[in-house]
Amino acid sequence: SDGIEALLSWAKDHPAAVIRNKAARIRSDLSELTARRKADDAQREAEQRVAKLKAELEQTQETLRAVEAGGRPTAPAPTGTKRSKEQLGAIRTWARANGHQVADKGNPAKAVLDAYDAAHRTTNLAAAS
Known part of the structure; x- marks a missing residue:
């Protein structure tokens, strides 16, 4: 990153306009990419x-x-x-929200069902206390 920044700084002050323009376009592209990544991350989290x-x-x-x-x-x-x-739909939704990969149809894997049951058993026990 420091090497890239040094290169862009050098290009920004270069006497040739074509080099200065390239540096400006690169900075603009990097800014757009950074904003897009932030938006994508926010969307995924939501x-x-x-x-x-x-x-x-x-x-x-x-x-x-x-x-x-x-x-x-x-x-x-x-x-x-x-x-x-x-119930299977709720389990699939829960699994995806908790980082498990599940198919859109059929029974989820035993590991996913066990994780779902364990998570909800803990929730139900806490609610009963």
């Missing part, structure tokens, strides 16, 4: 937060439906039991 909040909302809505139906809130299904499409 998308991850939205995915995480959607997963939490889906889980809370599922709990609310169970309570409204006269039941008790249920703990996440143990691995190996059949889960509804809604």
Whole structure:
């Protein structure tokens, strides 16, 4: 970076206009790239937060439906039991928000299901205390 900055400083003060113009274009391009990277990072962070909040909302809505139906809130299904499409969707959303790679359809990998169950078991236990 220091070498590039020294080169751009040299070019900025060069007697040839073509060299000065190249240095100005490079600085402008670097500025645009920096701004774009910041915007992309902010967008990715916002998308991850939205995915995480959607997963939490889906889980809370599922709990609310169970309570409204006269039941008790249920703990996440143990691995190996059949889960509804809604539960699998919530798990996929949660997994993506927490850095797991999952397909758009089908059952998530056992490791993802275990991680989801562990995370929600901790949440449910904390809420019960």
